[in-house]
Amino acid sequence: MLFFDYILPFALAALSVVDAAPVNKAPAGIQVVPNGYIVVMKARTSPEKFERHRKWVGNMRKNRKGIKAPKALRSFQFNSGWKGYSGVFDSETLSQIANDEDVDYIEEDGIVTANSLITQTGAPWGLARVSSRTPGAKNYIYDSTAGQGVTAYIIDTGIETSHRDFGGRAKWGTNTVDSQNTDCHGHGTHVAGTVAGTTYGVAKKANLIAVKVLNCQGSGSNSVVIQGMQWALNHATQNGITKKAVVNMSLGGGYSQATNQAAAAIVKAGIFLAVAAGNDAADASKYSPASEVTACTIGASNSSDLIASFSNRGKLVDVFAPGVNIQSTYIGGGTKSMSGTSMASPHAAGLGAYLIGLEGISGNAVCERMKALSSAVVRGVPSGTTKKLIYNGVK
Template identity: 45%
Template sequence: GADTARAGSLTGRHGAGLRTVFATGLRGFSFQGSATAARRIAADPAIAYVQPNAIVTIAATQSPTPSWGLDRIDQRNLPLNNSYTYSNTATAVHAYIIDTGILFGHSDFGGRASSGRDTVNNDNDATDCNGHGTHVAGTVGGNAYGVAKGVALVGVRVLNCEGSGTTEQVVAGINWVTANAIKPAVANMSLGGGANTAIDDAVRASITSGVTYAIAAGNGFLGLFALDACTQSPARVTQAITVSATNSSDAKPSWANRGTCVDVFAPGISITSAWYTSTTATNTISGTSMATPHVAGAAALYLQNNPGAAPAAVQSAIIAAATTGVVTSPGSGSPTRLHYTAGF
């Protein structure tokens, strides 16, 4: 269309090669060229900004202990009571898992998981070859491991078998959700990296279109120490629900990101869920990646009962429902809110 022609003309004029044109959600394009070409394209009055095609990654670590997250989110205080109570299963809601894909045939999904888009290979087969996306999907909506046990799960593969992807791939996946989401809809992004305007803008446009986003706060610097989530993308998007992690004692681990951009904490240490190696496989892993789908699942429960709710209303409901004052060592600037689902 006209966007493609204009982008092609602009990049060609400066000796760069056009790669992908984004027409829905974040409007723009990706190109390959020299630093000089990038500077010249950035100087064009039609261009808002140019940024490198940066890498974003998952954030999860291995741990041997059994899962407890579902047990924690339906009660205000410890100790755990070995049960998870829920009022609905979100059967009318679609959850878009923007991640490494999903093992669609896994028994925990009961035939409710389908493929949306694969922006790594540019096809419609978002099959998982890493495990992270399958694990996240299981926490959002698995029969056994999920918060919303009847939600329709849709895989949007933007990260490769090693768990990393480019800005171009991630933006394309977000834009696909913006263009194709069946409402009411929630999206889970258990991924991120340093400040990235293009990814932030794509997420904001998707939220404006009516999709509620739950986003991982991030696992700090190389998993060693926490960073301010307001320095990370897309964690810093204020219109999204940004989630950091707690352990089974309601404490934030030292590496989980912190700060005023965190909306709520959720269980993220030693979480058991579905895995990609077989249709019955499970794995127990940790990270803000594992905390986030507890919130995405709860957003789906809320949308089942409030199907016309805008993303801002869903975000407000999640924040208002949370248990305050229980998270210890939350980190500088962080709230002390722990995710709570019983009201949904």
């Protein structure tokens, strides 16, 4: 019976073509069992036929060479009728399994780890505030996923990628402004540290990519910035990580329709974009990319939950984040305290990476989730400006 049940269908392939079952890859960034797969059967498959199928697969594995496989398949059958098995298979065996008409789908066997909350004691006040509902907290509490598998593009003055606080997770991407492929200013390194530094970062396991668009004096033209934005979007698209990426833009100038359209293109692709509201205590609608409605525009607050005196405001500000006296990484392997909405935005970008890794959301949904988690606690804001302060949702 075994021969006729599982060999005859292949002999009749010329008469009846059966679509192969799909083989689903694990999500980007997820570790998998080498050559390990879960095979799920169609609901119509009887227990008896399922058992014959398993024996057929077991016999195939015994005859394969060049791959070490466990002695037995791991099977599962639920009362609802849902059934399947897992094992280690070479490509030829996997192909034959996929072509069996009783197989519904196959997926890579991903690695699952226990999630836990980690407490960073004596954390910088900005980090501690992200995980606390009230001011004055001293510890930063976060989920152990910590943005793992998420890539953060830092569109700024570059990143000192060798800084030890990045732990080898920072890479150079591109330079659209000058010939010095390093952060010769310090602003970008500080921002990157708040996004994903081991000590100073919100998303401590996220990867960082430097997109240099500002020179050693911290300036660049809109066209140079747009070129960097295009590079980040293209890189994320070509590498298939748009749903696992964030972009931080701690920069800005006067209103620019072109810059705003470039920002909108990034968001449309499914990338979370955090932008600084600006430091002129004015309405954010006068600045770009802060005025792009699809971007997540971040205002700055201080350790007492007051709006920072310099922070831009208005209806286009989505949320506030810590932005006064923020300690983070700096060029020369050091650290520095800086203030500005440039320091607030990377707290939100880091939280975006954190939420993407933890909850699997992406794009504009990240900003909406951030607003849903936040509390309306920022004081001193003018009418028409949100009072919401970012929070990572730990219980």
